[in-house]
Amino acid sequence: MTVTQHDLAVPNTRSPSRGGRNFEKTSWIFMRASGLVLVLLVLGHLLIMNVLDGGVQRINFAFVAGRWSSPFWQLWDLTVLWLAMLHGTNGLRVIINDYARSGKTRFWLRGVLYTASAATIILGTLVIFTFDPNLA
Amino acid sequence: MASVGTLYRGDISMWSWVAQRITGVAVLFFLYVHVLDTALVRVSPAAYDDVIASYKTPLVNFMEVGLVGAVLFHALNGLRVIAVDFWGKGTRYQKQMLWTIVAVWVLIMVPATYFMTLHTIQALFGSTP
Ligand code: HEM
Numbered sequence: 001m002t003v004t005q006h007d008l009a010v011p012n013t014r015s016p017s018r019g020g021r022n023f024e025k026t027s028w029i030f031m032r033a034s035g036l037v038l039v040l041l042v043l044g045h046l047l048i049m050n051v052l053d054g055g056v057q058r059i060n061f062a063f064v065a066g067r068w069s070s071p072f073w074q075l076w077d078l079t080v081l082w083l084a085m086l087h088g089t090n091g092l093r094v095i096i097n098d099y100a101r102s103g104k105t106r107f108w109l110r111g112v113l114y115t116a117s118a119a120t121i122i123l124g125t126l127v128i129f130t131f132d133p134n135l136a
Numbered sequence: 137m138a139s140v141g142t143l144y145r146g147d148i149s150m151w152s153w154v155a156q157r158i159t160g161v162a163v164l165f166f167l168y169v170h171v172l173d174t175a176l177v178r179v180s181p182a183a184y185d186d187v188i189a190s191y192k193t194p195l196v197n198f199m200e201v202g203l204v205g206a207v208l209f210h211a212l213n214g215l216r217v218i219a220v221d222f223w224g225k226g227t228r229y230q231k232q233m234l235w236t237i238v239a240v241w242v243l244i245m246v247p248a249t250y251f252m253t254l255h256t257i258q259a260l261f262g263s264t265p
Contacts, residue, residue, distance in 0.1 A: 032218050035211075039211050046208075050204060052251075054255070055254075120172075123171060124171040127171075127174060131178070135177075135181060
């Protein structure tokens, strides 16, 4: 499907004809590239945590401690956290651009979105890196 | 005057776009909650085990099946969108691909639902051991 600049509800996007980098195009490519990686990482996460070997019933603090003793799973979870948050946040940014009618509404909705997402990414990253299996 | 042209009525494929939006936002909102509940591993093992216990209740367990279904649809339809964008014949086969991903979704969700709710079904309806 070809979407021309004219069709986009996004305000003030730079015209590609000016050359150089175009944020909306980068965002479009990012949605697809991150989506491809997330297929493996997210569906793998859901399969392991919810379906295999007893699913959610076997999950507790000790399970997390065992899992995060491996750098492989730490890196897996860190990558899902960052990619899914950025992909989802960028997706919702586009949706806000589509529906918010006034610049003021758009400004505030984006502000709330970016704040919530930044806080969640920072919190999640800290949790993965500072996890303490011997916490009493 | 006829109402033709005043209201866009896409065919079935339009609904796949609507579903992509709704599932994407729903999964994002769940992700906020999920990072928060997992963060309780930094508070205490008991605090974490308590919140995870709620995931094991029948109601949340069934909601979790819904979440898995939403993510799976979004992922499969996302792959279809990527195929439409980058594969030369993608646009021509977009509807066939839609039915394909719906079939794949059903084929995966049947066993996934079975394994995910096995414990809940036994707890609700099974005889006591
Ligand atoms: C599992 C693999 C995933 C794939 C293959 C995938 C793929 C895609 C694609 C291709 C789009 C369309 C982008 C566009 O139209 O420009 C999209 C949109 C979106 N995705 Fe994902 N995605 C995945 C996971 C996720 C996750 C985990 C989240 C939530 C955190 C998410 C949230 C969204 C949102 C909010 C949108 C915007 C929908 C819209 O603009 O209509 N996606 N995704």
